[in-house]
Amino acid sequence: MERNEIIIDYSRDILAMTKALMAEVDIESELPNKNAKIILKPNLVVATTPDSGATTHIEIISGIIEFLQSKGYRNITIAEGSWVGDSTLRAFKVNNYMQFTKKYGVPLLDLKGDDYVTVNSHGVKMEISQTAMECDYLISLPVLKGHCQTAMTCALKNMKGILSDRSKRLFHSLGLHKPIAALNAVKCADLVVVDSICGDLDFEEGGNPVEANRMIVAKDSVLLDTYAMLMLGYSFDDVPYISLAEEYGVGYTDIKHARIRELHAPESVTGAQPTGQARQLARFTDQRSACSACYASLIHALKRLDQEGMLGLVRGKKICIGQEFQGHEMDIGVGKCCAGAKHGAKGCPPTASAIFNMLQEL
Numbered sequence: 041m042e043r044n045e046i047i048i049d050y051s052r053d054i055l056a057m058t059k060a061l062m063a064e065v066d067i068e069s070e071l072p073n074k075n076a077k078i079i080l081k082p083n084l085v086v087a088t089t090p091d092s093g094a095t096t097h098i099e100i101i102s103g104i105i106e107f108l109q110s111k112g113y114r115n116i117t118i119a120e121g122s123w124v125g126d127s128t129l130r131a132f133k134v135n136n137y138m139q140f141t142k143k144y145g146v147p148l149l150d151l152k153g154d155d156y157v158t159v160n161s162h163g164v165k166m167e168i169s170q171t172a173m174e175c176d177y178l179i180s181l182p183v184l185k186g187h188c189q190t191a192m193t194c195a196l197k198n199m200k201g202i203l204s205d206r207s208k209r210l211f212h213s214l215g216l217h218k219p220i221a222a223l224n225a226v227k228c229a230d231l232v233v234v235d236s237i238c239g240d241l242d243f244e245e246g247g248n249p250v251e252a253n254r255m256i257v258a259k260d261s262v263l264l265d266t267y268a269m270l271m272l273g274y275s276f277d278d279v280p281y282i283s284l285a286e287e288y289g290v291g292y293t294d295i296k297h298a299r300i301r302e303l304h305a306p307e308s309v310t311g312a313q314p315t316g317q318a319r320q321l322a323r324f325t326d327q328r329s330a331c332s333a334c335y336a337s338l339i340h341a342l343k344r345l346d347q348e349g350m351l352g353l354v355r356g357k358k359i360c361i362g363q364e365f366q367g368h369e370m371d372i373g374v375g376k377c378c379a380g381a382k383h384g385a386k387g388c389p390p391t392a393s394a395i396f397n398m399l400q401e402l
């Protein structure tokens with residue numbers, strides 16, 4: 041797998057999807073030493089289960105451990121530090137992480153209790169977990185979701201879990217964007233495996249999951265976050281830490297020259313059932329056999345429209361989406377299946393950005 045590559049897959053079989061994506065990475069040529077210290081860094085920001093839209097699905101962790109162990113890697117640790125005010129140990133327990141130690145012999149490390157290395161990066165002083173700093177290969181497992189302060193959270197922001205609680209507080213007082221970029225300039229993931237199964241619409245602590253049944257893999261956290269940003273319908277102005285991270289040499293935002301590959305097409309029929317705030321937005325849709333990734337893009341685009349105060353543009357209207365619309369004509373439609381729409385957003389699935397741009401022009 042090249043650094044300018046992004047690989048995506050869609051499935052409800054998370055374990056199989058994880059292994060298929062890992063097989064594309066060719067980790068052995070990159071990491072020939074089978075005793076290399078590997079850290080798996082999930083997103084356990086709070087002590088809740090993945091169906092809330094906040095935390096990494098455990099099947100992804102199982103899939104990666106089984107894949108790595110089948111290749112002979114033995115020195116694997118799961119390491120995470122929940123946000124200030126929640127207990128990582130509780131998050132491990134709620135998600136039954138003890139099974140990873142019992143079944144695979146993989147230890148768990150609460151980074152809140154780790155030793156820290158103090159670093160100054162781009163004028164931001166921070167305490168970073170010594171174990172994370174000293175590992176040979178860090179695999180980050182973020183959940184792609186919305187965030188009330190930074191619009192979205194994915195690869196770059198997931199690294200915040202390797203900080204001391206004191207540094208996490210400091211990051212918030214500094215407005216998050218610059219410190220997140222500065223942290224990644226010191227310690228960045230070597231590989232990112234994104235859980236975009238049902239990330240939250242708005243909040244990193246979950247509550248409004250939006251089903252997408254998708255996973256994304258890349259080596260360049262900046263490129264990956266650029267792609268994820270477009271998926272959620274945002275621009276660089278909305279998520280300044282992405283461009284800043286590029287400025288600090290973490291990676292590249294050049295999505296036009298990225299090699300984007302899908303292992304399989306989105307799964308055909310899902311019957312996405314949005315909850316919470318997502319359900320409110322769903323009332324503007326006419327969904328008939330839509331793929332979940334497609335539907336997730338539409339919900340995120342409607343959220344962007346709402347944030348911009350333009351939801352009135354679709355009031356009283358229904359945006360068509362789904363395979364049952366193939367061959368039909370309609371006023372507003374989304375994706376290849378709704379090619380007969382007077383106003384349409386292309387793609388299969390389309391990004392939330394493409395849908396948002398189309399809706400703005402109504």
Ligand code: SF4
Pocket residue numbers: 306307308329330331333334361362363374375376377378387388389390
């Ligand atoms: S355009 Fe149709 S086939 Fe493609 S993702 Fe959307 S609903 Fe699925």
